[in-house]
Amino acid sequence: MKLEGKAFIITGGCGSIGGGAAKAIIAKGGIAVVFDVLPKDAGEAKVKTYHPERAFYFKVDISNVDLVSEACSEALKVIPKRSLAGGVHCAAVATSRKWSNKLKDSVADFQKTLNINVNGTFIVDACVADAINSQYPDEGPFAPRTDDERGCIINIASAVAHPVPARCLTYGPSKTAVIGISQGMADFLGPSGIRVCSVSPAVVASGLMGPDRIPYFASELNASAIFPRRLSQPEEVVHGIIYLLENSMMNDFELRVDGGWRGVTNWAGAKDPRENAPSLE
Numbered sequence: 001m002k003l004e005g006k007a008f009i010i011t012g013g014c015g016s017i018g019g020g021a022a023k024a025i026i027a028k029g030g031i032a033v034v035f036d037v038l039p040k041d042a043g044e045a046k047v048k049t050y051h052p053e054r055a056f057y058f059k060v061d062i063s064n065v066d067l068v069s070e071a072c073s074e075a076l077k078v079i080p081k082r083s084l085a086g087g088v089h090c091a092a093v094a095t096s097r098k099w100s101n102k103l104k105d106s107v108a109d110f111q112k113t114l115n116i117n118v119n120g121t122f123i124v125d126a127c128v129a130d131a132i133n134s135q136y137p138d139e140g141p142f143a144p145r146t147d148d149e150r151g152c153i154i155n156i157a158s159a160v161a162h163p164v165p166a167r168c169l170t171y172g173p174s175k176t177a178v179i180g181i182s183q184g185m186a187d188f189l190g191p192s193g194i195r196v197c198s199v200s201p202a203v204v205a206s207g208l209m210g211p212d213r214i215p216y217f218a219s220e221l222n223a224s225a226i227f228p229r230r231l232s233q234p235e236e237v238v239h240g241i242i243y244l245l246e247n248s249m250m251n252d253f254e255l256r257v258d259g260g261w262r263g264v265t266n267w268a269g270a271k272d273p274r275e276n277a278p279s280l281e
């Protein structure tokens, strides 16, 4: 798929990976429609630094289906006719609390994480796909089955989606679900000519991680990544996103961009991780 002239809804587009994806799509001649939770003025000011004309901002909480649906409708009004060609869904949260054996205390984090990371992914994929299909009112979403590519949606999962390490009790399963949603959506949306893939990064130094956790993760990567044994740069993840968008044969695929990192918790012979890991996510 050529990105030139095509518009993409980028959730979390004021963040590290989402911002990088927006700029990369614009650099290819595309249009970035950013959904994020920054106040309207701050969000608009930020995306205008990406490009003065080919970047738009909507303040949207992606876990709210009415807001996402409405923002998709508004987005269709500001971009050229039939230009919406997909989404890059980067908005997510990672909660954090001190290690403890009282797992019940993690339930609130689990519910919050599921609401944004899992419900939000289903909502974004559904609303973006419906918005793409709404550009073809005469054809309808189901019939006739199309051979023309209408678009591509990329969801961001994580290397800790499988296997899920002890440290990622709430965040890990939320990303496992993101991979499941991506697979189901890919199968459902095939007849509409919409591909769905996911990208699973390892650890990227971003606002999501916060500075406290970075030294811990740097040493974990040094110990258990294959190569390179270091944090990823956002651009390295964005490179994978753009590859999946552009290559029309890539569908129903999870692309791990993780240096071969398997983030399992190493209990054997080591100090109890609860003594040195900063938190449960």
Ligand SMILES: NC(=O)c1ccc[n+]([C@@H]2O[C@H](COP(=O)([O-])OP(=O)(O)OC[C@H]3O[C@@H](n4cnc5c(N)ncnc54)[C@H](O)[C@@H]3O)[C@@H](O)[C@H]2O)c1
Binding pocket: 011, 012, 013, 014, 015, 016, 017, 018, 035, 036, 037, 038, 060, 061, 062, 063, 089, 090, 091, 092, 093, 116, 156, 157, 158, 159, 200, 201, 202, 203, 204, 205, 206, 207, 208, 209
């Ligand atoms: N940073 C990492 O190490 C890492 C690793 C694996 C996967 N990921 C995933 O990559 C994606 C992007 O993460 P990032 O590192 O760029 O983080 P980031 O914190 O820089 O960006 C996330 C963005 O999402 C926005 N956001 C959060 N909740 C929202 C909501 N309810 N509605 C709308 N926007 C919301 C935030 O405002 C922020 O701009 C996420 O899905 C994350 O889980 C990140």
